[in-house]
Amino acid sequence: MTNNALIIGGSSGLGLEIALELSKKYDVTVTGRRDPCQDAVRFMPLDIGADTCALQRKLDELTAALPHTDLFVYAAGFYQEGTIDKLTDEDIMKMNNAGFLAPALLISRIINKQQELPGYIAITSTSQWTPRLYEPIYTGVKAGLAKLSESLALDPRVHKTLIAAPAGMKTRFWEGTGRDLSVMLDPKWAAKQVVELYEDDFRYKFAKIMREPARVEVVEKIER
Numbered sequence: 001m002t003n004n005a006l007i008i009g010g011s012s013g014l015g016l017e018i019a020l021e022l023s024k025k026y027d028v029t030v031t032g033r034r035d036p037c038q039d040a041v042r043f044m045p046l047d048i049g050a051d052t053c054a055l056q057r058k059l060d061e062l063t064a065a066l067p068h069t070d071l072f073v074y075a076a077g078f079y080q081e082g083t084i085d086k087l088t089d090e091d092i093m094k095m096n097n098a099g100f101l102a103p104a105l106l107i108s109r110i111i112n113k114q115q116e117l118p119g120y121i122a123i124t125s126t127s128q129w130t131p132r133l134y135e136p137i138y139t140g141v142k143a144g145l146a147k148l149s150e151s152l153a154l155d156p157r158v159h160k161t162l163i164a165a166p167a168g169m170k171t172r173f174w175e176g177t178g179r180d181l182s183v184m185l186d187p188k189w190a191a192k193q194v195v196e197l198y199e200d201d202f203r204y205k206f207a208k209i210m211r212e213p214a215r216v217e218v219v220e221k222i223e224r
């Protein structure tokens with residue numbers, strides 16, 4: 001029987017590359033706002049906005065429609081720039097929903113439904129540990145997602161947790177910012193590192209995927 005993987009934010013960039021890599025071994029469902037139109041994966045739309053009640057309803061519907069999830073990957077995220085006074089309440093709530101609340105609500109629903117989560121990968125960022133004046137909410141949700149994931153790794157029903165924190169990658173994330181992508185990581189390469197990091201046997205692992213030079217640093221690993 002083939003195992004199922006669910007990748008939230010698997011419609012583009014790193015999440016899509018992880019989805020394609022995992023599709024060699026898993027039946028993969030990806031979510032996002034835009035269908036990536038890839039034969040190797042099933043697409044389910046999920047638009048995460050600022051409205052928390054709407055998010056709860058969408059996650060209820062998604063959870064009900066899902067098969068047993070053997071591997072849950074949370075890769076959704078977007079770039080948001082501005083000092084805190086320049087961000088609207090809507091900006092702040094949307095980032096909070098997409099970066100922190102959606103994974104928390106979804107994992108809660110999955111564990112309630114199936115009483116276990118065999119595998120979990122959280123995609124954070126170097127922003128998990130780097131303060132950034134112009135990305136206050138983004139850095140906050142990435143740090144929060146990391147601590148949430150580390151805490152979930154203590155739950156015996158969550159069998160295996162990987163936190164993968166990539167540095168800058170050449171993806172749509174930077175669309176419209178004018179950022180120089182030439183020095184950034186290839187998301188296909190980064191996805192291969194994430195899948196390799198997940199492959200061995202462990203209970204909890206935290207790894208940085210760094211650039212210049214491109215390299216992987218395993219910061220912490222807890223054996224079973």
Ligand SMILES: NC(=O)c1ccc[n+]([C@@H]2O[C@H](COP(=O)([O-])OP(=O)(O)OC[C@H]3O[C@@H](n4cnc5c(N)ncnc54)[C@H](OP(=O)(O)O)[C@@H]3O)[C@@H](O)[C@H]2O)c1
Nearest residue numbers: 009011012013014032033034048076077125168169171173
């Ligand atoms: N690129 C970088 O330099 C970089 C560096 C460190 C960490 N990261 C993290 O890596 C992860 C993947 O990002 P990426 O670089 O691959 O960017 P990407 O190509 O833009 O992919 C982002 C994914 O998140 C989904 N997403 C974004 N906002 C959403 C929303 N409001 N509702 C629903 N889905 C949403 C996108 O879906 P649709 O496009 O279909 O809506 C897409 O599947 C993110 O968590 C990001 O924070 C990126």
